[in-house]
Amino acid sequence: MRRYLKHFFLAGLIMGALIPALNWLIDPYAVFSGLRIAGFNADKPAIAPNERIYKTLGLAEEKPEIIFLGTSRTDIGLDPKHPAFSGNKVLNLGISSQPYRESRLLLEKVMASGNLRTVVIGTDFFAANTYLKPPANFTDDDYSAYRKLQLLTAVSTIKDSIKTALGRDIGAGNRWEADGRRIYNDMAKTLGGNREFFSRNVKSYTQATYLPEPQCDFSFGGTNKEPLENIRLIIAAAYRDGLDLRLFISPSHAWQWETIAAAGLWQQWEEWKRRLVRINETEAANAGKPPFPIWDLTGYSSITTEAIPPLNDVSIFMKNYYDASHYTPEVGNLVLDKIFDFHEPSRQVPKDFGVRIASDNIESHFARIRHEREIYLASHPADIKEIESIATEVKSKKHCINPLNSAAPQRRNPPQPG
Amino acid sequence: MMPQFGHADTYRVNMDHVAVGLTIFVLGLAKKVLIADNLAEYATPIFAAASEGHTLMLFEAWVGALAYTLQLYFDFSGYSDMAIGLSLMFNVRLPLNFDSPYKATNIIDFWRRWHMTLSAFLRDYLYIPLGGNRKGPARRYLNLMATMLLGGLWHGAGWTFVIWGGLHGLYLMINHGWREFKTRMGWRDGGRLAKLGAGALTFLAVVVAWVFFRADSFTSAQSILTGMAGMNGVSLPSSLETRLASALSNLPLISPVFEGMFPNTLLNTGNAIGSIAIGLALVWLFPNVRQIMRNYKPTWEDMAGKSTPAPLPQGMVARGLVWRPTIIRAWALSTIFLLCVFSLTKVSEFLYFQF
Numbered sequence: 001m002r003r004y005l006k007h008f009f010l011a012g013l014i015m016g017a018l019i020p021a022l023n024w025l026i027d028p029y030a031v032f033s034g035l036r037i038a039g040f041n042a043d044k045p046a047i048a049p050n051e052r053i054y055k056t057l058g059l060a061e062e063k064p065e066i067i068f069l070g071t072s073r074t075d076i077g078l079d080p081k082h083p084a085f086s087g088n089k090v091l092n093l094g095i096s097s098q099p100y101r102e103s104r105l106l107l108e109k110v111m112a113s114g115n116l117r118t119v120v121i122g123t124d125f126f127a128a129n130t131y132l133k134p135p136a137n138f139t140d141d142d143y144s145a146y147r148k149l150q151l152l153t154a155v156s157t158i159k160d161s162i163k164t165a166l167g168r169d170i171g172a173g174n175r176w177e178a179d180g181r182r183i184y185n186d187m188a189k190t191l192g193g194n195r196e197f198f199s200r201n202v203k204s205y206t207q208a209t210y211l212p213e214p215q216c217d218f219s220f221g222g223t224n225k226e227p228l229e230n231i232r233l234i235i236a237a238a239y240r241d242g243l244d245l246r247l248f249i250s251p252s253h254a255w256q257w258e259t260i261a262a263a264g265l266w267q268q269w270e271e272w273k274r275r276l277v278r279i280n281e282t283e284a285a286n287a288g289k290p291p292f293p294i295w296d297l298t299g300y301s302s303i304t305t306e307a308i309p310p311l312n313d314v315s316i317f318m319k320n321y322y323d324a325s326h327y328t329p330e331v332g333n334l335v336l337d338k339i340f341d342f343h344e345p346s347r348q349v350p351k352d353f354g355v356r357i358a359s360d361n362i363e364s365h366f367a368r369i370r371h372e373r374e375i376y377l378a379s380h381p382a383d384i385k386e387i388e389s390i391a392t393e394v395k396s397k398k399h400c401i402n403p404l405n406s407a408a409p410q411r412r413n414p415p416q417p418g
Numbered sequence: 419m420m421p422q423f424g425h426a427d428t429y430r431v432n433m434d435h436v437a438v439g440l441t442i443f444v445l446g447l448a449k450k451v452l453i454a455d456n457l458a459e460y461a462t463p464i465f466a467a468a469s470e471g472h473t474l475m476l477f478e479a480w481v482g483a484l485a486y487t488l489q490l491y492f493d494f495s496g497y498s499d500m501a502i503g504l505s506l507m508f509n510v511r512l513p514l515n516f517d518s519p520y521k522a523t524n525i526i527d528f529w530r531r532w533h534m535t536l537s538a539f540l541r542d543y544l545y546i547p548l549g550g551n552r553k554g555p556a557r558r559y560l561n562l563m564a565t566m567l568l569g570g571l572w573h574g575a576g577w578t579f580v581i582w583g584g585l586h587g588l589y590l591m592i593n594h595g596w597r598e599f600k601t602r603m604g605w606r607d608g609g610r611l612a613k614l615g616a617g618a619l620t621f622l623a624v625v626v627a628w629v630f631f632r633a634d635s636f637t638s639a640q641s642i643l644t645g646m647a648g649m650n651g652v653s654l655p656s657s658l659e660t661r662l663a664s665a666l667s668n669l670p671l672i673s674p675v676f677e678g679m680f681p682n683t684l685l686n687t688g689n690a691i692g693s694i695a696i697g698l699a700l701v702w703l704f705p706n707v708r709q710i711m712r713n714y715k716p717t718w719e720d721m722a723g724k725s726t727p728a729p730l731p732q733g734m735v736a737r738g739l740v741w742r743p744t745i746i747r748a749w750a751l752s753t754i755f756l757l758c759v760f761s762l763t764k765v766s767e768f769l770y771f772q773f
Contacts, residue, residue, distance in 0.1 A: 001433045003748075004437050005433065005440070005748070007748035008440065008751055015752065016759075050765070053765070137766045151763065153760045401471060
């Protein structure tokens with residue numbers, strides 16, 4: 001029996017030390033040792049399903065001077081290597097489906113590290129809906145001081161270490177630059193071309209992003225439940241700490257605005273922008289400082305109305321978009337040119353791309369977008385028909401608690417993209 | 419049990435007891451962390467969906483009910499093993515609390531195997547003081563029902579617990595009635611096949627009752643049971659739609675939709691079925707911890723020479739599974755222990771890279 005006990009404890013000590021050591025060494029999420037040995041663990045496919053861990057516990061601790069926050073649009077589109085920032089430590093902390101609250105927590109974490117000067121936030125309308133559930137892997141645990149220690153001994157880390165060492169691609173081809181920008185695996189290139197992905201996009205956003213089940217509704221939320229409260233806290237913190245905050249609304253494709261319209265959310269979309277402006281100006285007044293710039297890059301500009309190739313046409317690909325929602329890094333560069341007033345000789349920011357919005361111009365800005373929409377509707381009847389028919393079909397299959405929103409039986413909502 | 423505290427030996431370190439107790443403790447921990455917590459990942463979202471008012475279809479409802487049935491057993495019997503093991507390390511033998519309850523072939527048998535310490539308590543302090551079976555058959559049935567209803571309330575102040583207790587009271591009444599009827603008719607117990615059928619019926623009755631026990635309202639329980647009865651329809655994997663839709667459309671009663679096996683919860687079908695299959699195999703085909711540790715008499719019953727429903731295993735398979743203090747087993751136990759500790763941190767993954 002003594003021998004049995006001796007071996008039990010010996011085995012425990014050996015394996016209990018070896019397994020965390022291997023996890024640390026292989027470092028599947030790039031948050032422990034930082035080692036990247038070619039042919040062994042240089043490629044880290046496990047970051048894809050664990051991007052939150054990688055960015056929250058890895059990148060965010062690198063004491064950046066400039067950060068980008070936002071959802072997958074920021075993640076994919078904004079390049080920290082943009083020449084406007086040369087010589088600075090810039091990180092892209094955009095994460096798929098990043099809720100406003102996560103943006104705030106990340107900002108607070110980076111602010112505490114002391115070097116932060118500039119924050120760029122790409123915001124999306126859907127994140128303001130109190131009914132949109134945060135992604136399942138967004139957890140406050142990632143902000144605990146012991147989280148890395150926990151992960152070092154987690155079974156999931158062991159599994160991901162093994163997959164990393166074996167070189168399994170578990171990230172659908174997505175990889176990340178060392179500065180946090182996601183190198184998007186553009187599946188349109190191999191699966192049916194851009195139009196296919198525009199349709200899929202309308203489908204999934206109508207299904208799960210704009211009016212998520214089971215409520216199938218939109219609300220800015222009440223006290224304590226308001227996602228936008230996090231934006232207010234971000235803005236207030238930036239004024240308080242003297243940060244240079246630049247906020248913009250993601251320049252998705254015109255199809256995205258038509259998807260919003262087909263969901264019956266146009267008014268709420270405008271109201272959301274009004275609230276952003278109001279929050280910013282109120283906090284500026286409270287701090288006694290001029291308001292931060294808020295750039296609206298939506299609408300029907302020469303960028304956002306780029307023509308979509310016919311279905312299954314893989315001979316030509318769009319310059320500005322992967323799908324109806326995600327813009328390419330080329331557009332991302334124009335975004336950064338615009339909001340930092342940077343002039344790169346090799347490219348021109350189109351004059352119709354982006355308007356700085358404030359309370360004194362917002363209503364006329366809305367009127368202009370509505371007018372330009374009329375022109376777009378008239379000139380793209382086939383596209384509009386396609387969007388509306390997809391939206392109608394998806395809506396008829398949704399399972400909502402409120403029978404007014406759907407007559408179908410009630411089902412739970414699938415994980416939301418974005 | 420108490421006399422153990424009077425023995426001088428109880429206060430000396432006994433390496434045999436430490437090793438056996440530790441082994442039982444780790445096996446109990448594994449039941450809880452590796453098996454029960456894994457099953458909860460299927461039971462919890464399905465019961466939550468029912469509570470949110472979603473319509474559960476055949477497969478999803480059954481997975482929810484079975485996952486919970488197994489989760490509860492592995493959870494509770496795991497904790498009980500941990501207590502038995504820990505206390506044995508300090509030379510105290512605790513009474514057995516679970517004795518392969520899902521192998522029971524009738525409800526009376528089930529209650530001799532499930533939460534045995536509570537059953538004994540209810541018997542000694544409720545059923546017998548109420549008169550037990552000493553005041554005629556009518557009072558006996560009434561006493562049974564009263565005991566089980568109060569046993570239900572003991573688990574929580576809610577109507578679902580009362581219904582659970584009431585169901586078991588009813589089951590026990592039927593079981594006792596059937597027994598008397600059989601005796602009166604001079605029928606003997608059936609063969610293997612009859613036992614198998616009796617076991618299946620008992621298990622089904624227990625599963626149905628657990629649905630009420632777990633559900634947060636009568637409506638949720640009803641929704642799951644309706645789904646289990648097939649009255650909410652069937653949903654099949656969408657990949658089968660092209661192959662099966664036309665063939666099935668001609669059948670009169672079945673009209674499946676093709677929204678996946680878990681249209682409400684989107685759980686991983688393979689993992690769910692695998693977890694439940696492993697769980698069922700463990701409770702039906704394998705000996706329990708006390709049986710595996712039989713050579714070391716780990717429980718109070720072993721020491722007191724009391725027999726319990728599950729017989730100590732005989733034969734080749736049993737001999738292989740019976741625990742001995744070998745080096746391989748020490749390493750295996752250590753691996754299980756570390757797996758348990760390393761499983762305490764749960765990380766959920768983001769599965770939609772496309773967006």
